[in-house]
Amino acid sequence: MNASVQENVSAIRVVKAYVREDYEKDRFKKASKGLYDMFVKAENILTLNAPLMQLTVYSCILGISWLGAKMIVGGSLTTGEMMSLLAYCMNILMSLMMLSMIFVMVTMSTASARRIAEVLEEKSDLHNPENPVHEVADGSIRFENVDFTYKKDSEHRVLKNVNLDIHSGETIGIIGGTGSAKTSLVNLISRLYDVSAGRVLVGGRDVREYDLDSLRNQVSVVLQKNVLFSGTIYENLRWGDEHATDEECRRACRLACADEFIDKMPDGYNTYIEQGGSNVSGGQKQRLCIARALLKKPKILILDDSTSAVDTATDAKIRRAFAEEIPDTTKIIIAQRVASVAQADRIIVMDDGQVNGFGTHEELLETNEIYREVYQSQTSGGGDFDENGGGDQ
Numbered sequence: 001m002n003a004s005v006q007e008n009v010s011a012i013r014v015v016k017a018y019v020r021e022d023y024e025k026d027r028f029k030k031a032s033k034g035l036y037d038m039f040v041k042a043e044n045i046l047t048l049n050a051p052l053m054q055l056t057v058y059s060c061i062l063g064i065s066w067l068g069a070k071m072i073v074g075g076s077l078t079t080g081e082m083m084s085l086l087a088y089c090m091n092i093l094m095s096l097m098m099l100s101m102i103f104v105m106v107t108m109s110t111a112s113a114r115r116i117a118e119v120l121e122e123k124s125d126l127h128n129p130e131n132p133v134h135e136v137a138d139g140s141i142r143f144e145n146v147d148f149t150y151k152k153d154s155e156h157r158v159l160k161n162v163n164l165d166i167h168s169g170e171t172i173g174i175i176g177g178t179g180s181a182k183t184s185l186v187n188l189i190s191r192l193y194d195v196s197a198g199r200v201l202v203g204g205r206d207v208r209e210y211d212l213d214s215l216r217n218q219v220s221v222v223l224q225k226n227v228l229f230s231g232t233i234y235e236n237l238r239w240g241d242e243h244a245t246d247e248e249c250r251r252a253c254r255l256a257c258a259d260e261f262i263d264k265m266p267d268g269y270n271t272y273i274e275q276g277g278s279n280v281s282g283g284q285k286q287r288l289c290i291a292r293a294l295l296k297k298p299k300i301l302i303l304d305d306s307t308s309a310v311d312t313a314t315d316a317k318i319r320r321a322f323a324e325e326i327p328d329t330t331k332i333i334i335a336q337r338v339a340s341v342a343q344a345d346r347i348i349v350m351d352d353g354q355v356n357g358f359g360t361h362e363e364l365l366e367t368n369e370i371y372r373e374v375y376q377s378q379t380s381g382g383g384d385f386d387e388n389g390g391g392d393q
Contacts, residue, residue: 001031010276042108046101053097057090064089126194132211136218137203138168139299139330141189145198148184157196158184159353166346168203168299171323171331173341175371176350182334183224185350186302189332190219202300220293222306224334226285228277233262233269236288240295252294255321257314258287283310290318300330307333307340315340338375347371 008015008024015024064086071077141164148159158181166172176182187193188200191207199206207215220240228236237249244252249269253259261284265271277285286306293301301322307315319340322331335341342361349357349364349371357368364371 001028001035004028004031045107049100053100057093057097060089060093061086126191126212128211129209132214133205133209134211134214136210136215136299137205139218139328140168140201140203141166141300141330142201143185143188143198144201146188146195146200147197148181148188148193149196150193152196157353159188162198162355164348164355164358166330166332168330169328170346171319171333171344173344173347174332174334174350175336175338175341175347175374176356179352180350181353182350183304184353185348186221186304186332186334189300189302190216190221217296218299219302220296220298220300221302222286222289222293222304224305224308226277226282226289226306228273228280228285228288230275231273232267233271233273233288236273237269237292237295240292241297244295248295249291252291253287255294255318255325256287256291257310257317257321258284258291261287283314286310287314287318294326298329300332301326302332302334304334305336308336312337312339319343338371338378 004024004027008028015021068077068082068085072079072082143162143164146159146162147157149155149157162185174182174185184193188195189202189207191200191210191212194208199208201207202210202215202219229239234246234249237252238244240252241248246269250259253262253269261280262269262271273279277288280288286308287310290303290306307318310318315337316339319333322329323343333341333344341347344361346358346360347364348355349368351370356370357364359367365375366372
């Protein structure tokens with residue numbers, strides 16, 4: 001029921017736009033009916049429990065009274081002893097009655113306890129090695145015969161025999177259609193997943209040799225779906241570096257071209273961001289997330305289609321600022337627009353989990369058919385990568 005409510009509140013505009021109010025109401029009614037039935041079942045147990053215990057208590061009292069009266073008449077029991085016996089009996093029976101209530105409540109809470117235990121006992125597949133490396137030498141990246149599947153026993157390989165050699169400080173563009181495994185490729189760099197075969201090296205060492213926190217502190221990722229948290233702009237930026245000064249935050253925002261709109265806000269960098277960043281636009285949210293990633297001062301910066309909501313001129317300014325201000329950081333830019341990656345040192349063309357081409361913009365125009373077709377379709381006034389094939393996990 002909570003899931004139904006959360007979905008409808010967060011996606012209220014979509015529900016209204018598609019006139020699905022009646023359908024969502026029915027879903028909510030079914031969920032609440034299921035919850036109602038479960039509670040009624042539990043309350044029925046409680047309802048039966050109380051009369052049953054009361055019957056037991058008063059039956060015992062009547063039995064003791066009848067037996068005690070006969071013993072008093074026979075002279076083997078005094079009236080005072082009889083009253084003491086009744087008092088002890090009542091104490092014992094009331095305790096038993098409370099115990100029966102506890103058993104009912106335990107039954108009701110078992111389902112919740114099971115779900116909580118399932119989360120607490122879940123074990124991660126990713127572990128630190130016995131003697132982890134804590135220092136990442138540089139931002140160089142190498143993929144050696146990498147295969148990857150999301151499920152260990154799956155026959156479908158998301159990445160197939162990927163071999164790449166990226167030098168520290170390079171700007172690398174990645175382009176490919178939806179489902180071509182662009183995001184899956186970069187997720188292996190920060191070891192969000194482990195390869196199924198082959199290995200990924202960062203700074204000359206296998207990512208599985210690093211301490212996870214140390215590795216991820218040197219790999220900043222700006223995701224396709226940007227997330228901001230409730231709090232001021234300063235507080236959101238300091239997710240990248242909690243000890244960052246105000247000047248460092250402002251510099252990061254200048255690099256991400258976020259200062260343009262922040263300076264226009266009444267409270268500037270102390271402007272309060274609502275839950276989920278609902279009071280800023282998609283492009284503003286993306287620029288704030290880029291600034292947050294830059295504050296980590298990473299050796300590798302990954303932008304996963306994170307300028308899709310930014311206009312072309314601002315996109316160009318961000319890329320130029322990266323080239324001038326953080327030349328030693330390896331920058332990986334995933335994009336659908338050729339213009340976003342054309343100035344990169346080299347470009348990777350992904351197709352169905354494989355590297356279809358890897359080279360400069362000019363080299364790919366001459367040698368790679370997919371890249372050439374996409375470039376021509378976009379520069380001639382229409383289309384994006386998905387219209388010309390290519391296959392993102």
